[in-house]
Amino acid sequence: MSAVSSSPIPSVLAKLGPLNPDDAADLRVFLETVPDPRSRRGRWYSLTSILLICAAAALSGAKTIDELAEWGARADAGLLTGLGVRRHLLNWRHAPSRSAIGRVLDRLDADALDAAVSAWLARRHADTAAPAGRRVIAVDGKALRGSARLDQPRRHLLSAVTHGLAVTLAQAEVGSKTNETRHFQSLLAPLDLDGDVLTFDALHSVKANVTWLVETKNAHYVAVIKPNQPTAWTQLDGLAWNAVKVQHTASNKGHGRRESRSIKTLAIADNLGGIAFPYAKLAIRVHRRRKATGMKETRETVYAVTSLDAHETKPADLSSHLRGHWTVEAQHHIRDRTFAEDASTVHSGNAPRAMATFRNLAVGALKTLGATNIAKTTRAIRDQPERALLILGITPKHDLNGT
Incomplete structure (x- = not known):
């Protein structure tokens, strides 16, 4: 060979x-x-x-x-x-x-194996990533579908993956998807996250976890808010978005569909009541339009909050962070398609x-x-x-x- x-x-x-x-x-x-x-x-x-x-x-x-x-x-x-x-x-x-x-x-x-491999990958990422800007990290889970047996459920992993290069900085086994939020802090605790931005979906938009992230790890977050946070979601939905101009737009084609996104942001003033979510500085509204070949156009509005202040970020950056979160999904796709992870019976x-x-x-x-x-x-x-x-x-x- x-x-x-x-x-x-x-x-x-x-x-x-x-x-x-x-x-x-x-x-x-x-x-x-x-x-x-x-x-x-x-x-x-x-x-x-x-x-x-x-x-x-x-x-x-x-x-x-x-x-x-x-x-x-x-x-x-x-x-x-x-x-x-x-x-x-x-x-x-x-x-x-x-x-x-x-x-x-x-x-x-x-x-121990995950810690060793993740530390090596973190070194590689530090040696090759562009020095400018903040490091942006996505937290998301993945099921190992082929690992299930009659007497045991499928294994489920939670990972922290850098945006862009898709480098895994930490990985842990959490039992099932519903356990992901309980392992959020233990997954990230060994990492130096000072000044980094963490992105995650609504499942991880848990007040205790984001408070720990800001106060203990000195990191920032961009958190998607859905009706699982009813008070915060209602407050975001009720903001005067019609009075705000679109601040950034982006569109792309691929995989048989067209997609366009527009973003608006509003500063959250504590003296006006703020938002019922810890350390939230900016409210974000993203409007998405998608049209797959031969299908009707679909529209979706997504709300998010971030601990970054207006002078620390731009609407284009926030749009990139939200879209870049799916870097981890792209990595999962490679593991499934190139390495046949879903088909693995180990x-x-x-x-x-x-x-x-x-x-x-x-x-x-x-x-x-x-x-x-x-x-x-x-x-x-x-x-x-x-x-x-x-x-x-x-x-x-x-x-x-x-x-």
Whole structure:
């Protein structure tokens, strides 16, 4: 499975630019913090080497535990050396079996793995993201549909994902969608959110959580308000919106539909009663029009509030934040379509969550390098697998930056 150094570089990989492991944080350092669930007796492969094989295979598009093991089985001695697989007594190397990988993922400390991978991705995001402006982070959940069995419900994950590059900064298992709000604070507690803007849907527009976000984390929020907050929603709906001019409009086409959005904002004056939502400084009204091919036009009005003041943000920024929240949905789409997450039948122990973590790693790492088509990029890496090591900050046996 070794790539020939003189082989041409596919255009999707050329977009990533010259890959220098010295420019990327070494994933090994982060994975070494994950505790090994195995007993010391009988270990041949280090935990870090097994997890690195999983990470490299995910970057190559592996969808299942079988495919993780198959990637390792195809790897040559140079790749396995770079991934930390030691020699056997007969002076040869081979990758762990499917059952060995499956047992490790099943018993792994999933919180520790998520923390390690998220910390590595956060470093990558900090190294590549534009320095100007605030960091904007979406909080949203996703069900692992194929993980359900007759005796157990489907697994449900809650994640914090950056807008734009779709880098996962934190992920936790929450049991079910109705539990998401209870895990909001514990998910975000380890993160440095000073000055960041958090976006979330109406499910997470909970007063206790946004108060904690502003007072404890020194962060801002843009919260969608629906009738689940009846007092705040009624107050927003009753504001004098007709007296306010449209302050920003945007439109786009794609996926067989046209959509246009207009936004209005109003300052919320405490001395005039304010809004029954903590630290709300601006009221937001977004009017959306959508028309799918062959369908009637639909219209929707959405209300939101933000802790940002008028001098700290612009209507165009708020519109971008609200629309950008669906970056996390785009990431979910990639996990489902490119990595077949919804079709995955992995269900035992912590393996379903661990597989989702490696998918997050692949998407985030490739997005920070400028990949626009994850499916094509992973297929190209599969054909030139040593590039996966470079992306992970590991120096392979051969230099792939030449032609």
